Amino acid sequence: MELKPALEAVLMVVDEPATEEHLAKVLERPRREVADALRELADEYDVQGRGFQLRLVAGGWRYYTRPEYAQAVESFVLDGQQARLTQAALETLAVVAYRQPVSRSRVSAVRGVNCDGVMRTLLQRGLVEEAGAEPETGAILYRTTNYFLERMGLRGLDELPELAPFLPEAEAIEAETQEGVPSFDPDAPDAPDSEHADDKTEL
Structure with a gap:
């Protein structure tokens, strides 16, 4: 398997940030190779101006909506309903x-x-x-x-x-x-x- 597409496939289904160690174990690749590929993917998405980002948060990697498109996602998901903390x-x-x-x-x-x-x-x-x-x-x-x-x-x-x-x-x-x-x-x-x-x- 090609590493980058494999990482994208896995990260599409995670419900919490995935650590580099875990991803390396699952894909049977060296941690350094996985870490480099993740950072390259993140840079590629930024350069392409995609509607999502790949970010390192809370010790792991996960896809996030790009901030400038957050309003569109909020409108779709919440359909005008507020779901915020008091x-x-x-x-x-x-x-x-x-x-x-x-x-x-x-x-x-x-x-x-x-x-x-x-x-x-x-x-x-x-x-x-x-x-x-x-x-x-x-x-x-x-x-x-x-x-x-x-x-x-x-x-x-x-x-x-x-x-x-x-x-x-x-x-x-x-x-x-x-x-x-x-x-x-x-x-x-x-x-x-x-x-x-x-x-x-x-x-």
Whole structure:
């Protein structure tokens, strides 16, 4: 088999980014040869101005719609329906991304509102996952997933936008809200009964 057409055929059916190691194993070719072929394909698509791109994201390769044609694809797939995260979900996801691993109570403290419902939504969508427990409290910690990187188009967390200009303000907000939000994390040992939870729960 010719390598490039074989790579194209495989990448057309993957449901998550495929690593160079996996592709090399499947096609029984040296990893370096596969890596070079992938980069050549990506360059060829760019030069030809195709409606799709071959990109290295979250440690693997996958086809993506070229950004300038995203509106056409969105119109076709969603048929005018919106399928986006709410503002609350986006804010919660941002806190997890920049402070991970982090407990739900810490996320709630930063935002100043109970985030349990939003966290459950992010877990169900596969954007965050459990990452062990906090030694001091036993509360479950959370981090972003490879699927998050894939959806954001990032190779790794080091490609997240610089947050330094906003850190002082974020730290001040957390300091002001920490005492008012003792524990919204139901996984923490001393978490309040759900029937008596703060009325500020955000769904």
